Amino acid sequence: AQTVTQSQPEMSVQEAETVTLSCTYDTSESNYYLFWYKQPPSRQMILVIRQEAYKQQNATENRFSVNFQKAAKSFSLKISDSQLGDTAMYFCAFMKHLVSGTASKLTFGTGTRLQVTL
Amino acid sequence: NAGVTQTPKFQVLKTGQSMTLQCAQDMNHNSMYWYRQDPGMGLRLIYYSASEGTTDKGEVPNGYNVSRLNKREFSLRLESAAPSQTSVYFCASSELGGGNEQYFGPGTRLTVT
Numbered sequence: 001a002q003t004v005t006q007s008q009p010e011m012s013v014q015e016a017e018t019v020t021l022s023c024t025y026d027t028s029e030s031n032y033y034l035f036w037y038k039q040p041p042s043r044q045m046i047l048v049i050r051q052e053a054y055k056q057q058n059a060t061e062n063r064f065s066v067n068f069q070k071a072a073k074s075f076s077l078k079i080s081d082s083q084l085g086d087t088a089m090y091f092c093a094f095m096k097h098l099v100s101g102t103a104s105k106l107t108f109g110t111g112t113r114l115q116v117t118l
Numbered sequence: 119n120a121g122v123t124q125t126p127k128f129q130v131l132k133t134g135q136s137m138t139l140q141c142a143q144d145m146n147h148n149s150m151y152w153y154r155q156d157p158g159m160g161l162r163l164i165y166y167s168a169s170e171g172t173t174d175k176g177e178v179p180n181g182y183n184v185s186r187l188n189k190r191e192f193s194l195r196l197e198s199a200a201p202s203q204t205s206v207y208f209c210a211s212s213e214l215g216g217g218n219e220q221y222f223g224p225g226t227r228l229t230v231t
Contacts, residue, residue, distance in 0.1 A: 004160075033217040045161075045208065045222035052217060091160060097216040103149040103168035104216050105176065108160035 002027045002094045006109035013082045014117055020067075021077045021112045023092030031097040034068065034075045035106070040088040048090070051075065053097075079114075087116045120144055122223035124209050130229045131199045139194040139226050141209030147221075148214045150192035151176075152184060154205040155225070161208060167192055169214065199230045 003026045013019035025034070036048040051059045051068050058066050063083075067076045079086055092109040122143045131137055143150065148169045153161040163176030165184040173184050181203060183195045192211075196203060206227050210220040 009158075035219075043206065043225045045210075047219050050217070050219065095217065102214065102216075103151070103166050103174075104212055104214075104218055104220070105151070105163055105166060106161070106220060108162070110158055110160045 002029070002032075002096070002107045004092050004094050004107055004109035006092055006112050008112045009110075010113045010115070012115045012117060013079075015082055015084060017082055018078060018080045019082055019114065021079075021090050021092075021114065023075045023077070023109055025073050025075065025092070025094050027073070027094065027096075029096050033095040033097065033104075034066075035093040035095065036064070036066070036075075036077045037091045037093060037108075038086075038088045039091065039111075040085075045091075049077065082116045084116050084118075087114060089113050122209055122211055122221050124207075124223035124226050126226060127224065128227050130231065131196075132231055133200060135199050136195070136197050137199065137228075138196075139207055139209075139228075140191070141193065141223060142191045143209075143211040143221070144190065145211060145221065146189070147211035148189070149212045150186065151210040151212075151220065152182075152192070152194045153208045153210065154178065155208060156205050164194065164207075196228075199228075201230045204228060204230045 034051045038046045063080045093106045151166040152164040167186040209223040212218045212220045
């Protein structure tokens with residue numbers, strides 16, 4: 001079974017600064033996917049970024065980027081130029097690579113609550 | 119295009135009562151999922167349906183049943199609610215196969231007294 005660990009329950013960053021959220025995972029799989037989801041106070045789960053384990057290049061989406069270290073089983077999220085709207089709970093999640101025709105189940109970490117301040 | 123919708127948004131039950139949470143998606147996805155979110159626990163998978171006509175247990179299925187009514191709809195039933203089932207419930211959907219993004223509904227906050 002896979003486990004996902006987020007060791008930072010809460011973090012705070014000032015507007016326009018950069019913050020990094022940590023995530024480690026444990027798996028015996030060689031091929032898998034990793035995700036960061038954002039949950040603002042509205043409760044809606046929103047995909048931030050996705051990484052395929054077989055790709056060495058780190059994924060980037062605008063101000064969001066990841067540092068994927070496969071050997072270390074580490075998947076951190078960097079938010080640059082933080083904005084007030086980035087205030088949310090952030091969840092790291094793992095998904096096994098499965099053959100086509102099967103459902104893709106997510107295993108979530110416990111989340112990091114990020115507060116962006118003025 | 120509403121995405122994933124859930125009803126109701128809030129519900130209060132007494133211990134022993136039953137209820138069904140409804141979920142529908144309009145993205146023509148094959149796979150649908152039910153998660154629960156508890157403080158400090160993240161989201162945990164209750165049941166999922168890879169495709170119409172199939173359902174499987176997830177990590178925490180005890181006390182729940184599901185029905186995949188058709189390709190669009192996937193309901194979660196609590197037959198005899200318990201205080202331990204107080205939680206926020208999320209429905210999600212995705213295309214079949216690995217690596218596909220799951221799209222989430224807005225959630226249902228359920229309180230069992």
